[in-house]
Amino acid sequence: DAKTTQPNSMESNEEEPVHLPCNHSTISGTDYIHWYRQLPSQGPEYVIHGLTSNVNNRMASLAIAEDRKSSTLILHRATLRDAAVYYCILSTGNQFYFGTGTSLTVIP
Amino acid sequence: ETGVTQSPTHLIKTRGQQVTLRCSSQSGHNTVSWYQQALGQGPQFIFQYYREEENGRGNFPPRFSGLQFPNYSSELNVNALELDDSALYLCASRRTGRATEAFFGQGTRLTVV
Numbered sequence: 001d002a003k004t005t006q007p008n009s010m011e012s013n014e015e016e017p018v019h020l021p022c023n024h025s026t027i028s029g030t031d032y033i034h035w036y037r038q039l040p041s042q043g044p045e046y047v048i049h050g051l052t053s054n055v056n057n058r059m060a061s062l063a064i065a066e067d068r069k070s071s072t073l074i075l076h077r078a079t080l081r082d083a084a085v086y087y088c089i090l091s092t093g094n095q096f097y098f099g100t101g102t103s104l105t106v107i108p
Numbered sequence: 109e110t111g112v113t114q115s116p117t118h119l120i121k122t123r124g125q126q127v128t129l130r131c132s133s134q135s136g137h138n139t140v141s142w143y144q145q146a147l148g149q150g151p152q153f154i155f156q157y158y159r160e161e162e163n164g165r166g167n168f169p170p171r172f173s174g175l176q177f178p179n180y181s182s183e184l185n186v187n188a189l190e191l192d193d194s195a196l197y198l199c200a201s202r203r204t205g206r207a208t209e210a211f212f213g214q215g216t217r218l219t220v221v
Contacts, residue, residue, distance in 0.1 A: 032207050043112075043198050043212030044151065051207070087150055094164025095141065096200075096210065098150035 004088045004099035011105045012078045020073040020102050022088030027068050032091040035062065035073045037084040038101070044087060047073065078106045111135060114199050114213035121220050126187045129216045131199030133180040140182040141210070142174060143198040151198055157182055158204055186218075194220045 005023040012018040024033065032051050036044035048055055048062045050071075055062040061074040075082055085101040111134035121127050133140055139158045143151035153166035157176035171187040180201070186193060196217050200210040 034210075036210075036212075041214075043200075043214050046209045046211070049207065049209070091207070094156045094158075095153040095166065096143075096151075098143075098152070100150050 003097060004090060006086075006088050006099050006102045008100070009103040009105065011107060012075075013107050014080060015077050018075040018078045018082070018104065020075075020086050020088075020104065021070065022072070022099070023070045024088070024090055025069045027090060028092065030092070033062065033064060033068075033071050034089040034091050034096065035060070035086060036089060037082075037086045039084050047086070049091070078104075080106050080108065082106055112199060112201050112211045112213040114197075114216050116216060117214065118217045119219070121189050121218065123189055123191060123220055125189050126185065127189060127218065129184040129186075129197050129199075129218070131182045131184070131201075131213060133182065133199075133201035134211050137201035137203055137211070138180055139202050139204045140176055140180065141200045141202075142182070142184045143200065144168075145196040145198060145215070147195070154184070189220045191220050194218060 034049040035047040038044045048060050050062045063072045083106045085103050087098050087101040089096045113132045115130045141156040142154040145151040154168050156164040160176045173185045175183045196215040198212050198215045200212045202208045202210040
C-alpha cells in the first residue's frame with residue numbers, strides 16, 4: 001500500500017511561513033500527491049495537488065522532490081484560520097491513502 | 109460550500125443492528141468514495157463507486173456494502189454493527205481520475221453502544 005509519513009504536530013507564529021513535510025518513499029510513477037486539511041468536526045478540505053512539478057494556488061504551494069519520494073506543503077503566511085490537521089495523500093488507482101496527518105498550531 | 113451533503117449527521121445504534129448512511133454528490137461528479145475515520149486517526153478508504161459500480165475497495169469486511177444511484181448519490185450500509193464501527197463516516201465525490209479534486213461532506217458520526 002502507498003503510504004505517507006508526516007510529523008504528528010507543528011507550530012508556527014502567525015503571519016510567518018510554514019513548511020509541512022511529507023515522506024512517501026513507496027510512491028509509484030503515476031501516483032498524484034494531494035494535500036487536504038481538516039478542522040474539528042468537519043470533512044477534509046482540498047488544499048493542493050501535483051504530480052512532478054511544483055504547484056502554486058491561492059492557498060499554498062507544493063514543492064515536490066526530484067525523486068518524488070518527499071514533498072513539502074508551504075503556507076506563505078500562516079493565519080489563525082490555518083490551524084488544522086494537514087494530510088498528505090497519495091492518489092493511486094481508485095483511492096486516497098491518508099496518513100495520520102500533521103496537527104498545525106498557529107500562535108498569535 | 110462543497111455541495112456534498114450527508115445524512116444523518118449523528119446516529120446511535122446498538123451492537124448487532126444495521127445502519128444506512130446517505131450521501132448526495134456534488135453536481136457533475138460521477139465518482140463517490142466512502143471513508144471511515146476513527147477518533148484521532150486519518151480517514152481509511154472503504155470503497156468507491158463509479159457509474160453505479162464498485163470499482164475499488166479497502167480492507168473492510170463484506171458487511172460494509174454500498175450503492176450508487178443514477179443521480180450519483182450513494183448509500184453506505186453496515187450490517188451486524190460492532191463497537192469498533194463507531195467512527196466518523198465521510199463521503200467524497202469527484203470527477204473520475206486520480207488527478208481530480210475530491211469534495212468531502214461533513215460526515216456522519218456513528219456511535220455503536
